Amino acid sequence: MFLFRSVLHLLWMVVTVVPWTLAVLLMSLVPPRNLAWWTAVNWFRVVMWGTRVILGVQVKVLGFEHLPVGKASAAVLLSNHQSTLETLLLPTLMPHPLAFVFKRELLKIPFFGWSMARLDMIHIDRESRTEAMKHVIAQGCRLLAQGTWVIMFPQGTRLPRGEKGTYQTAGTRLAVQSGAPVVPIAVATARCWPKDSFVKRPGVVTVSIGPLISSAGRDPKALMREVEAWIEAELRRIDPEAYPAA
Incomplete structure (x- = not known):
């Protein structure tokens, strides 16, 4: 049954991505550029509807109140990564357009990659680490x-x-350079959508948004250690079964 539902969900994604890609391509030609982003987000919402109805995966979100408010607010979101699910889910939760940092090869994926190419994202070449860092900071x-x-x-x-x-x-x-605060995010999605597994399972996945961490006057390494400590502690709180030793 889980395999059948997973196949059905994949078909749902494939069937819906084609018209939405065309819509994103069209909207990217119309100012403002954000129209293309919110068009893409609507596809993410369609996929999440299928995730809930077809796969039986429910989403629990904690910490909405920690997100910055205001149209001019800035934020660098730093999250752990367990599955494809959070890349589809997180854009539907945020009040601002998001720019993902991802490797350029993903732009070659038919339809999905083509639409991503029309969004204002940060594409990097991971073979040149120094140049990639400069690009992330400049574009970020x-x-x-x-x-x-x-x-x-x-x-x-x-x-x-x-x-x-x-x-x-x-x-x-990037946060220190830009002066933007950091929003740490812990996601426990692999319990239903495991890494490198085609078969998904019903259940509840949790996304926890942490308190803002100021980047003003901070050392990037020390700031990352604080982010890491919060995410790892929060993962053990929201998904204790994954850390039996703890």
Whole structure:
């Protein structure tokens, strides 16, 4: 049954992404540029509807009150990464357009990648780490100044439930450089949408949004250690089954 529902959900994504890609491409030609983003978000909402109805995955969100308010507010969102689910879900939760930092190869994915190419995102070449860092900071500062929030996964890749990776400092370097506060986010999505698994399972996934952390006068490494400590502690609180030793 889980396999059948997973196949049905994949078909739902494939069928809906084509018209929405065309809509994003059209909206990207019309000012303001944010129209294309909110058009894409509507597709994310359609996918999440299918995730709830077809897969039986419910979402619990904590900490909405911690998000900055106001059209001119800036924020760098730093989240752990367990599955594809949070990349689809988080844009539907945020009141501002988001700019993901991702590798350029994803732009080659038919339809999905084509629409991403028309959005104001930060594409990087991970083979040149120094140049990638410069690009993230330059483009990130520009986007933050125009009201777009930047979201990054400091561990760099999806990790299985209960595993801890190395937190890189690109996100906190951007926050310090731009003066934007950091919003730490802990996601426990792998319990229903495991990494590298086609079969999804019903259940409840939790997203916890942490209190704002000021970047003013901070050392990026020390700031990342604070972000890491909050995320790892929060993961153990919202998904204790994944950390039996704790």
